Amino acid sequence: MTEWSFVDDWMVFVGMLAAVSCALPGTFLVLRKMSLMGDAISHAVLPGLAIAFLITHSRGALPMFIGAVVVGVLTAVGTQLIAGYGKVESGAAIGVVFSVLFALGLVLIRQATDHVDLDPGCVLYGNLSQIPLEAIDGDIPQAAINLGLALLLNILFVGLFYKELKLCAFDPQLATTLGINANLMHYLLMIVVAVTTVASFEAVGSILVIAMLIVPAATARLLTDHLGWTLALAAGLAAGSAVLGHVFAFRGPGWLGFDPNLSLNTAAMIAVMTGVLFFLAFLFAPRYGIVGRWVQRVRLSLQIIREDMLGLLYRWNEHRPGEAMLESDLMRAVGRGTLARFALKSLLSRRAVERASTSGILLSAAGAVAATKLVRGHRLWEGYLAKHFNLPLDHLHEPAERVEHYLTDELGEQLRRDLGDVGEDPHGRQIPE
Amino acid sequence: MTVAYHRKPVLWDIDYAIPEGQLVGIIGPNGAGKSTLIKACLDLVPRASGSVCFYGKSYRQQRQLVGYVPQRESVDWDFPASALDVVTMGCYGKIPWCLPPRKKHKDAARHALDQVGLSEYASRQISKLSGGQQQRVFLARALVQDAKIYFMDEPFAGVDAATETAIVALLRELKQRGRTVLVVHHDLQTVPEYFDHVLLLNMRVVAAGPTSKVFTQENLQKTYGGRLTLLAEAAEAIARSGQG
Numbered sequence: 001m002t003e004w005s006f007v008d009d010w011m012v013f014v015g016m017l018a019a020v021s022c023a024l025p026g027t028f029l030v031l032r033k034m035s036l037m038g039d040a041i042s043h044a045v046l047p048g049l050a051i052a053f054l055i056t057h058s059r060g061a062l063p064m065f066i067g068a069v070v071v072g073v074l075t076a077v078g079t080q081l082i083a084g085y086g087k088v089e090s091g092a093a094i095g096v097v098f099s100v101l102f103a104l105g106l107v108l109i110r111q112a113t114d115h116v117d118l119d120p121g122c123v124l125y126g127n128l129s130q131i132p133l134e135a136i137d138g139d140i141p142q143a144a145i146n147l148g149l150a151l152l153l154n155i156l157f158v159g160l161f162y163k164e165l166k167l168c169a170f171d172p173q174l175a176t177t178l179g180i181n182a183n184l185m186h187y188l189l190m191i192v193v194a195v196t197t198v199a200s201f202e203a204v205g206s207i208l209v210i211a212m213l214i215v216p217a218a219t220a221r222l223l224t225d226h227l228g229w230t231l232a233l234a235a236g237l238a239a240g241s242a243v244l245g246h247v248f249a250f251r252g253p254g255w256l257g258f259d260p261n262l263s264l265n266t267a268a269m270i271a272v273m274t275g276v277l278f279f280l281a282f283l284f285a286p287r288y289g290i291v292g293r294w295v296q297r298v299r300l301s302l303q304i305i306r307e308d309m310l311g312l313l314y315r316w317n318e319h320r321p322g323e324a325m326l327e328s329d330l331m332r333a334v335g336r337g338t339l340a341r342f343a344l345k346s347l348l349s350r351r352a353v354e355r356a357s358t359s360g361i362l363l364s365a366a367g368a369v370a371a372t373k374l375v376r377g378h379r380l381w382e383g384y385l386a387k388h389f390n391l392p393l394d395h396l397h398e399p400a401e402r403v404e405h406y407l408t409d410e411l412g413e414q415l416r417r418d419l420g421d422v423g424e425d426p427h428g429r430q431i432p433e
Numbered sequence: 434m435t436v437a438y439h440r441k442p443v444l445w446d447i448d449y450a451i452p453e454g455q456l457v458g459i460i461g462p463n464g465a466g467k468s469t470l471i472k473a474c475l476d477l478v479p480r481a482s483g484s485v486c487f488y489g490k491s492y493r494q495q496r497q498l499v500g501y502v503p504q505r506e507s508v509d510w511d512f513p514a515s516a517l518d519v520v521t522m523g524c525y526g527k528i529p530w531c532l533p534p535r536k537k538h539k540d541a542a543r544h545a546l547d548q549v550g551l552s553e554y555a556s557r558q559i560s561k562l563s564g565g566q567q568q569r570v571f572l573a574r575a576l577v578q579d580a581k582i583y584f585m586d587e588p589f590a591g592v593d594a595a596t597e598t599a600i601v602a603l604l605r606e607l608k609q610r611g612r613t614v615l616v617v618h619h620d621l622q623t624v625p626e627y628f629d630h631v632l633l634l635n636m637r638v639v640a641a642g643p644t645s646k647v648f649t650q651e652n653l654q655k656t657y658g659g660r661l662t663l664l665a666e667a668a669e670a671i672a673r674s675g676q677g
Contacts, residue, residue: 177499
C-alpha cells in the first residue's frame with residue numbers, strides 16, 4: 001500500500017482551500033436562488049482565460065484573474081440584458097450566455113495550446129495531483145498561493161459586507177431604497193465568484209467547481225436557519241468534504257477490496273463527498289431531514305395513542321370506579337397495531353398504568369392526573385364548540401378528540417373563562433378539575 | 434411623470450402633490466399602475482419622463498425621509514433570518530458600509546416589533562410566522578427607518594383580522610406623529626374608514642383629494658368601469674412602433 005506522504009498533505013490542503021473559498025460566495029448564490037449563475041460563470045470565464053493567455057503568453061495569475069473577472073462580469077451583464085430584452089426567462093438567458101462563451105473558450109484554448117502548453121483537460125477537470133510536485137523543493141505551489149489569496153479575499157468580502165450581502169440577498173428593493181446599491185453588490189458577488197472559480201480551476205477544474213460552490217451551502221441550509229451558521233457550516237462541510245474526498249480517493253479502493261495501490265481522482269471524490277454529506281443531511285437533518293420529520297410524526301402518533309388510552313381508562317373508571325379494563329378491550333379501542341403495543345409498553349414503563357391482573361389494565365395515581373387533564377381539555381373544548389359553532393351534539397366528540405392532545409394549561413384556562421363555571425360538558429358529563 | 438415598460442406606457446402624466454401628514458389610499462383596478470407608481474417614486478423602476486420631488490429635493494438626497502413597505506410576496510420568506518434580523522434591516526441605511534448593526538439598532542428593532550405586537554416572536558425564523566405576522570414584520574421594519582413619508586404596497590393583502598386592526602392602529606399613530614403615509618389598497622369598503630385622502634388611479638390620475646369629496650360613485654365608475662379605451666389604444670400603438 002502506498003504511504004501517506006507530503007503529496008497527500010498538499011492535496012488535502014489545496015482541496016480544502018478550494019472548497020472553503022467556493023463555499024462562502026456559493027452560500028449567497030444559493031440564498032439568492034442564483035445557483036445556476038455560479039455554474040455559468042465557472043464555465044464562461046474560459047474565453048477570458050484563453051484571451052488573457054493569448055495576449056500575454058503566460059499563465060501568470062494576474063492576467064488570468066483579470067481575464068476571468070472581465071468575462072465573469074460580462075456573463076452577469078449579458079444574462080441580465082438577455083433576460084430583460086430577449087423575451088426569455090433567466091434560466092434560458094444564462095444558458096445562452098454561458099454555453100456560447102464556454103464553447104468560444106474551448107475554441108480559443110485549442111488555438112492557444114498550439115503555441116504554449118495549456119491543457120484543456122486540466123481546465124475542465126483540474127489537476128490536483130500535479131500541484132504538490134511543485135512542493136518537492138520545499139516551495140509553496142502556485143495554486144496554493146492563488147487559492148489562499150482567493151480564500152482571504154472571500155473571507156474579507158463576506159466579513160466586511162456581511163450586512164450588505166444579507167440585505168441584498170433578502171430584499172434588494174429595500175436595499176436600493178436605503179441607499180445600498182443592490183446592483184453593485186450583485187456584480188461584486190459575480191466578480192468574487194469569477195475570481196474564486198479561476199483560482200480553483202487548477203485544483204478541481206471548471207466542472208467540479210460548481211459542486212463546491214453550491215452543495216455545501218445547500219447542505220448547510222438543511223441544518224440551520226441562521227445566516228451566520230449557514231456560512232460557517234458551509235465552510236466546515238466544504239473542508240470536511242476535501243479531507244474525506246482525498247482519504248477515500250486514496251484508501252477507498254483498498255477498503256473496498258480492490259488493488260490498494262489504485263487511487264481515485266481526488267477532485268472528483270471531493271465533489272462526491274459534498275454530495276454524500278448533502279444526502280446525509282437530507283435524511284438526518286434534525287428539523288428538515290426526512291428521518292427527523294418521520295421520527296417526529298411517529299412520536300406524535302405514539303403520544304396521541306398513549307393519551308387516548310389514558311382517556312379511555314379514565315372514562316371506564318367514571319362508570320366502574322377502581323375497576324381494571326381488559327387489555328384486549330383497550331387495545332381494540334385504540335385500533336390495535338404495533339404502535340398501540342409500543343404505547344402501552346411506554347405507559348407501563350412510565351408507571352402511568354399498571355397491570356391489575358394478567359389481562360387487566362389499571363390507571364395509576366400519576367396516570368389519573370394526566371388523564372384528568374386530558375378529559376378536562378376534551379370536555380371544555382366540546383363546551384366551546386357547542387357554544388360558538390352551533391354543531392349538533394353528536395358532532396362534538398371527534399373534533400375534541402383531535403384537539404385535546406394540543407391543549408396547554410393556558411388554553412384550558414382561557415376556555416374555562418370563556419365558558420364560565422358550567423361544570424358539565426354539553427353531554428351532561430362532569431368536567432373534572 | 435410617465436412610466437413605460439418596454440415602451441408601453443403604464444402610467445401617463447401623473448401630476449400629484451402628496452398632502453402632508455395624511456393617510457392616502459391609492460385605489461385602482463389591477464394593472465392600473467399602483468405599485469408602479471410607488472416604485473417610480475422610489476427610483477426602483479425608471480421613469481420615461483418627469484420627476485419626483487420630496488420636500489423640494491430629489492429622492493436621492495432625501496432617502497432617509499422615505500420609508501418603503503414592499504408587497505409581502507416580493508421576498509423569499511425561507512431566507513435564514515429571524516423576525517428581529519429582518520426588522521433590524523430597516524436600520525441598515527443609517528449604518529455606514531461594512532459596519533455591523535449595534536445594540537441601539539437592535540433595541541430600536543425590538544421596540545418596533547413590540548409596537549406591532551410581535552415582541553414574543555423576535556427570534557422566530559421568518560418562514561414560521563403567519564402571513565399576517567410577516568406583514569407586521571415588514572411594517573416594523575419600516576418603523577425603525579423612522580421616515581417622514583411612507584409608501585406601503587398592499588399591506589392589507591391577505592392578512593388576518595388581528596393584523597388588519599394592528600395595521601390600522603399603526604397608520605393612525607403614524608399620522609398622529611405627523612407622518613405621511615401612502616397605501617396601495619384593494620378593499621373599497623374600508624377606504625372611507627381608513628383614509629383621509631384617496632388617489633384614484635387607472636393609468637392616469639382619475640381623481641385625487643379628500644376621501645369625502647373624491648370617493649364617489651361617479652369617480653369609482655370612471656376608475657373601474659371600462660378601460661379608458663383611447664388611452665389603452667394609444668399605449669398599444671406606442672408599443673408597436675417601438676418594435677417596428
